[in-house]
Amino acid sequence: MSSSPIRAGYNFAYLDEQTKRMIRRALLKAVAIPGYQVPFGGREMPMPYGWGTGGMQVTAAVIGHDDCLKVIDQGADDTTNAVSIRAFFRDLTGVETTEQTEEATLIQTRHRIPEKPLREDQILIYQVPIPEPLRFIEPSEVETRKMHALEDYGVMHIKLYEDIAQFGHIATAYGYPVQVNGRFVMDPSPIPKFDNPKMDNSPALQLFGAGREKRIYAVPPYTDVRSLDFEDHPFEVQRWEASCAICGSEESFLDEVVMDDQGHHEFICSDTDYCRTRLAQQEESA
Amino acid sequence: MSTQPLLQVREITKLYAANKGCADVSFDLYPGEVLGIVGESGSGKSTLLSCLSARLAPDSGSIHYHNRAGESLDLYSLSESRQRQLQRTEWGIVHQHARDGLRMGVSGGANIGERLMATGERHYGNLRGTAEQWMSDVELDIDRIDDKPTTYSGGMQQRLQIARNLVTHPRLVFMDEPTGGLDVSVQARLLDLLRRLVTELNLAVVIVTHDLAVARLLAQRLIVMRRGEVVETGLTDQVLDDPQHAYTQLLVSSVLTP
């Protein structure tokens, strides 16, 4: 892979080398304890919290000259944020970027996992707003750390119980809590629950960065990731009655898009690369 | 008698300052016994209760608990994990203020089911069924099962707290002024409930109260505390009918009767 020169006056990947080492140490710890939130010395990035600073710091720590970077936001490569972050890394590392999942070695994502199954030589980096899955019920950080340490997870099922009591079914549609490696309960970031099964036993390394909360966690390749549920209300993914209006897929996560002022809507694949690739294959065989 | 004591307390001392806290408290508690700890504010009774329930490490002394498996556990040698497990399975803790003992933001049913969920119950139907059963046992309207405790009255919150604790069939329950702050008629019904449950479930109870009438109604034995020290101990009726210590005599004679 060739790389272009980086913008003058900046270190490779923006962060200084010591910071990158600190983040890598945190990452190693995270990989050694799957699902455990490792605090790290998060740095100020040139954008506000809430825009992916955690994911970016992780990417900055692992990216190398030979990498090929893909950045997606809700599955799309062409949203403003995805474009900005991709440009940021291109300018400050000179590394090749791509919109094709197939070609990428690093994929930074906000709120989706690509439809195409990942490989062992790929790393998926998630942007995480609130890393603590117990925060909704326990506001104290001291207490949640203790709960994780003591595997005191009764409250997680409380959330699911409440959903069933109120709605008749588990209503959580995204950020659905999972248990990693049979031990730590983790927030997978606000990905739709549709994507949860992709985390289980993935050949790829999955890294999670929360910038505002300054936490890093990880799921090593081929790790058991199980979505929490009840015996009589087992975990289920979303299903649509429609198929993608562009490529006809009945298996991918669909976004509902309003087409005009009359309220016409269509369902389209959220993963733009997946949709485009399918369409291209159909046109080729046509 | 060959019954083993449930709790063996030896020389428990926890002092914040001279006379503030508890000093040199010893007693045995047997299964099915109700022990009352009475005293005025500042007597150290709540401090003592916290030490007994593994929530506050004493400066000195020891507490041994005999668990369901027959093991004698030195409370403060246990890991925090095991202490919590005891608190959640074999013990109950009923706080004076329901909000300290409940999750106010989740439904009544979830409150009762939490301990079961924490100990591995994974069947929603069973959880709900058990919660309904307990609600009716503590005389709460089952229709309120999905309501949050913030919508319950004070007396109902206390009943919910009791149900939440009893769901794992604890052998020992710690209560801190469980009827404090409630209206008199509500208090009365709650005491009735407690008496019934203690008998039916053969609970051992350590109850802290400043109210001698509550002590007489519920406790078989009393410990009287003043400024951190135990000044008198004995059977409830004996301590209240024939108090020996000056302070106990003062307490007993100070009780208003309508």
Add this chain to the structure above:
Amino acid sequence: MQTMIEVEGLTKVFTLHNQGGIQLPVFSGIDFRARQRECTVLFGESGSGKSTLLRLLYANYLPTSGSIRVRHRGEMVELTGAPSQTLLDIRRETIGYVSQFLRVIPRVSTLDVVAQPLRERGVDQDRAHQRAGELLERLHIPERLWSLPPGTFSGGEQQRVNIARGFIVDYPILLLDEPTASLDQRNASVVVELIREARQRGSAIVGIFHDADVREAVADHIFEIDPTQKSESRAAS
């Protein structure tokens, strides 16, 4: 006949610490014995300490000095200084006490009040209620009152509930404080019957009876408490 209660050198003095520590002596140096199949009546003027002695025998009061031993589970056990667990066991198994006034626990039905001592010994609800009902019937408490708390009953009715509760368990030792005080002739006779039956079963009974006729009917011994001197027991004539 076996000795069930043995009292030696019993002295009781009340000390009121908050009234300048004044002392109220009740009696001193009492020696007393109660045997199986015998009813001992405590006799003396008002204020002589009869009730106090009964309460001491029940461990409701603490002796100032002296010894009180009772036969519990085959052995003589010293009450003074006994651990609470022992005392509670003695009250559950060995000694029954009928106080002068019913201590009213609010909102508990008469049937449950009477049945409670059996329930505490592990007897199931149905059997306990049945036994309670038998006694209440004997004492002429109509069935329609059984489900009501006794708080609103007349003094005599309350006392009969108290008596039923005291006799529901066959205690080896029975202490009775003025059991017939508010009763009419008809019900006083029932109590006399109950006492005789208990005595027949082998119980040792110690009681205070203000009514001379009742005393005559039940006493095997009279124990007179003279507050100023040592007291003596004499056989009933």
